[in-house]
Amino acid sequence: MIKYSQMKALIIEDFAEFARAVGTMLRNLGIQYTDTVISGEAAIQACRETKYDIILSDYNLGPNKDGQQVLEELIEFNLIKSDCTFIMVTAEKTAAMVMGALEFQPDSYLTKPFNSQLLKARLDKCIAKNQVLSPIKSLMRQSKWHEAIVKCDEVIQAYPKYRSTCLHKQFECFKNSTQFDKALSLVNNIINERATPWALKGLGSIYVEQEKLEKALDVFEQMTKEFPMALDGYDWLAKIQHQLGSPLDAQKTLEKAVVKSPKLIKRQKYLGQLAEQNNDLETTVNAYRQAVKYGQHSAFSKPDEYVKLTKSLGKKLQGNNSEDRSKIINEAETLFQQIETKFRDDSSTQFRGAVAHADFCSIIKDNKSVDKHLKSARHIFDRIEEHIGAEESLEIADSLKVLGLSQLAESVLEEAVEQYFDDPNFIRQAAKLTNNKHLIENASKANKLNNEAVRLFKKNKYAEAIEYFIQAAEIAPNNVNIRLNQSQALLKQYQSVERNPEHLHTSQDILRNITRLGFTDPRYMRFSELNRLNQLMLQKLD
Amino acid sequence: MSATKDDIFNLILASTVHDMKNSLSMLGESLNVILASVDQDKLNSDTKANYGVVQYESSRVNNSLMQLLALYKLENEQLPFNPNYVNVNDFFEEQRLRQLHLLEAKNIECEIDVDESIEAVFDECLLSTVLENIIGNAIRYSKSKIVLSCVQGDTTNILVLDDGPGYPGNMIEMAGSYMQGINQSTGSTGLGLFFAQKIADIHSHKGKNGSVHLSNDGALSGGTFEIRIP
Numbered sequence: 111m112i113k114y115s116q117m118k119a120l121i122i123e124d125f126a127e128f129a130r131a132v133g134t135m136l137r138n139l140g141i142q143y144t145d146t147v148i149s150g151e152a153a154i155q156a157c158r159e160t161k162y163d164i165i166l167s168d169y170n171l172g173p174n175k176d177g178q179q180v181l182e183e184l185i186e187f188n189l190i191k192s193d194c195t196f197i198m199v200t201a202e203k204t205a206a207m208v209m210g211a212l213e214f215q216p217d218s219y220l221t222k223p224f225n226s227q228l229l230k231a232r233l234d235k236c237i238a239k240n241q242v243l244s245p246i247k248s249l250m251r252q253s254k255w256h257e258a259i260v261k262c263d264e265v266i267q268a269y270p271k272y273r274s275t276c277l278h279k280q281f282e283c284f285k286n287s288t289q290f291d292k293a294l295s296l297v298n299n300i301i302n303e304r305a306t307p308w309a310l311k312g313l314g315s316i317y318v319e320q321e322k323l324e325k326a327l328d329v330f331e332q333m334t335k336e337f338p339m340a341l342d343g344y345d346w347l348a349k350i351q352h353q354l355g356s357p358l359d360a361q362k363t364l365e366k367a368v369v370k371s372p373k374l375i376k377r378q379k380y381l382g383q384l385a386e387q388n389n390d391l392e393t394t395v396n397a398y399r400q401a402v403k404y405g406q407h408s409a410f411s412k413p414d415e416y417v418k419l420t421k422s423l424g425k426k427l428q429g430n431n432s433e434d435r436s437k438i439i440n441e442a443e444t445l446f447q448q449i450e451t452k453f454r455d456d457s458s459t460q461f462r463g464a465v466a467h468a469d470f471c472s473i474i475k476d477n478k479s480v481d482k483h484l485k486s487a488r489h490i491f492d493r494i495e496e497h498i499g500a501e502e503s504l505e506i507a508d509s510l511k512v513l514g515l516s517q518l519a520e521s522v523l524e525e526a527v528e529q530y531f532d533d534p535n536f537i538r539q540a541a542k543l544t545n546n547k548h549l550i551e552n553a554s555k556a557n558k559l560n561n562e563a564v565r566l567f568k569k570n571k572y573a574e575a576i577e578y579f580i581q582a583a584e585i586a587p588n589n590v591n592i593r594l595n596q597s598q599a600l601l602k603q604y605q606s607v608e609r610n611p612e613h614l615h616t617s618q619d620i621l622r623n624i625t626r627l628g629f630t631d632p633r634y635m636r637f638s639e640l641n642r643l644n645q646l647m648l649q650k651l652d
Numbered sequence: 653m654s655a656t657k658d659d660i661f662n663l664i665l666a667s668t669v670h671d672m673k674n675s676l677s678m679l680g681e682s683l684n685v686i687l688a689s690v691d692q693d694k695l696n697s698d699t700k701a702n703y704g705v706v707q708y709e710s711s712r713v714n715n716s717l718m719q720l721l722a723l724y725k726l727e728n729e730q731l732p733f734n735p736n737y738v739n740v741n742d743f744f745e746e747q748r749l750r751q752l753h754l755l756e757a758k759n760i761e762c763e764i765d766v767d768e769s770i771e772a773v774f775d776e777c778l779l780s781t782v783l784e785n786i787i788g789n790a791i792r793y794s795k796s797k798i799v800l801s802c803v804q805g806d807t808t809n810i811l812v813l814d815d816g817p818g819y820p821g822n823m824i825e826m827a828g829s830y831m832q833g834i835n836q837s838t839g840s841t842g843l844g845l846f847f848a849q850k851i852a853d854i855h856s857h858k859g860k861n862g863s864v865h866l867s868n869d870g871a872l873s874g875g876t877f878e879i880r881i882p
Binding site: 170228 | 673777
């Protein structure tokens with residue numbers, strides 16, 4: 111029996127009468143706590159304040175976020191409990207609805223109209239399933255792969271009807287603990303019986319991990335053919351085609367996917383990037399336009415698509431003059447304004463925006479504005495706190511060189527090379543831009559030292575690794591990766607070799623000195639995890 | 653551009669259906685509220701029968717809308733097809749609950765005869781629209797009982813049996829070409845069978861497609877509807 115009386119429910123529905131009817135149904139089930147909101151934005155806010163057990167969301171929520179976007183944000187930003195039951199209420203199931211990524215599916219779809227008996231049956235079913243699977247999810251979240259795999263077997267024994275879901279979870283565990291052979295045999299068994307989208311995606315993703323790209327290509331070609339609605343397949347296929355050196359094929363693949371569902375910002379941006387590489391300016395502009403458009407009501411909107419769109423609009427103006435120039439200029443100016451207001455607090459984006467703005471003005475030969483924007487770029491540069499990304503740094507340095515600000519360009523490159531010397535693709539391009547030969551030499555030195563240290567670390571020779579990390583850090587004192595590596599080696603040394611508290615204090619000092627890492631930086635997760643471990647170990651000292 | 657015209661029609665159709673379904677939901681709920689406010693013992697059999705009529709007709713309108721929309725999308729290659737493992741017992745139970753008011757109003761028993769562990773791969777949403785229509789009609793024609801059952805072999809066969817007068821002979825003969833069966837006199841049954849056949853057909857596995865079969869030799873000695881999913 112499910113104890114509805116202790117549960118908290120949220121109804122997301124813009125049609126007030128219907129929301130009231132659903133509220134009555136829930137109360138008749140025994141639920142005493144129900145909240146109702148009329149928009150996706152309000153739903154996100156409500157979930158920040160209350161941890162709900164049940165969420166019933168309409169898919170159509172008026173002009174802003176839809177139900178799917180709400181669900182994606184709730185999962186991405188960790189705003190719902192792992193055993194929360196999310197039911198999408200729809201008038202009809204449309205293609206766009208079911209084509210979201212596999213990991214962002216609701217527990218169930220319920221089509222209108224429904225009566226209270228049907229709602230109860232559906233909730234009973236989903237909640238029972240979530241309760242059974244919740245321990246597995248929780249083990250997986252703690253990266254306890256082995257325990258999770260064992261638990262899956264137990265659940266399959268006790269509840270044969272959750273077999274398929276458990277096998278999927280088991281596969282994820284095998285994959286995450288790099289037991290690729292076991293993962294492969296698991297999905298191959300399923301595919302031999304009957305191929306499912308997740309099993310094919312799993313098989314292909316393992317081949318990618320093993321760098322068997324040709325095999326992965328075959329799998330994703332099969333997946334897009336057999337399950338044309340599972341759009342993840344197109345994303346993977348395009349990525350592999352791109353890696354195998356066929357950006358044209360990759361573009362065609364993604365074009366098929368965006369026709370079916372244009373809403374995914376990441377997919378549109380990747381399409382823009384491919385089209386740019388293929389010199390297909392129309393598609394580039396269009397893809398970035400869509401990315402900006404669908405980002406309007408999404409928390410996944412990034413400054414990147416705004417800047418990229420202004421860049422491709424600039425190229426359009428350079429090309430032919432028959433187009434309506436003033437219309438394009440207006441579009442770009444609006445984008446620059448939006449960059450200024452939407453991402454106001456992000457100084458590195460403001461810097462990038464100012465440089466891009468100057469670049470754009472030089473294309474339309476508005477020299478006065480070029481000077482104005484460069485001046486403000488110079489001004490912002492001094493107060494940038496967070497590290498600028500690798501790709502962004504190249505874009506900015508390139509523009510600055512063209513605009514005649516070589517010195518500022520070199521400063522930008524210097525910082526970026528220090529951060530990203532371990533990315534060979536970045537170094538290749540940075541080498542083309544810089545005039546400072548020492549820069550690349552030093553980067554290669556730091557890279558060698560860091561690699562040697564990592565090699566020693568993997569052989570559990572922590573003390574020696576630390577020596578090399580220290581040498582690498584002398585060349586690149588601001589490099590976050592080296593510092594994180596060093597801290598991790600110190601913690602390992604403390605844990606497994608000598609319990610000298612000095613290691614913990616040194617590690618803490620290192621982490622404290624990492625002050626320019628933004629929340630959105632990909633390295634932030636690792637940073638905060640090391641911080642947490644460090645704190646835990648220090649607490650045990652007392 | 654004709655593509656834009658299609659898009660506009662698609663949009664109008666979808667938003668109209670959305671509105672109509674909201675209205676239907678409200679009608680149903682309001683009726684339930686009215687009914688709940690009345691002393692059940694004082695309801696006479698006429699009122700109960702009329703209540704059943706409202707339930708039945710609104711679910712028929714809803715079902716016709718779903719079929720219309722799905723067929724339109726199928727023609728335009730926009731129908732989402734999302735086959736997945738489904739527990740057949742749970743699926744039947746939901747079908748029964750969808751029709752609960754009607755079953756009670758007409759005093760008809762709905763038996764579910766399926767092994768609880770049976771799972772099959774099909775698009776739950778589309779099959780649900782198919783069965784809603786078929787079961788609705790079965791309830792309409794049966795005297796006292798319908799049975800939902802499922803047999804699994806090379807294919808998964810889902811059966812709806814009733815104890816009514818059975819399907820007319822010409823309908824049984826039409827097997828495989830229910831398009832001809834759509835006319836004013838066959839009404840929703842004709843469209844429903846045509847729809848069922850279309851949906852059966854888009855379910856394919858290892859080169860085989862699904863199919864629809866009608867007969868009058870079922871265990872309840874009424875009509876038997878069968879949809880086979882590979």
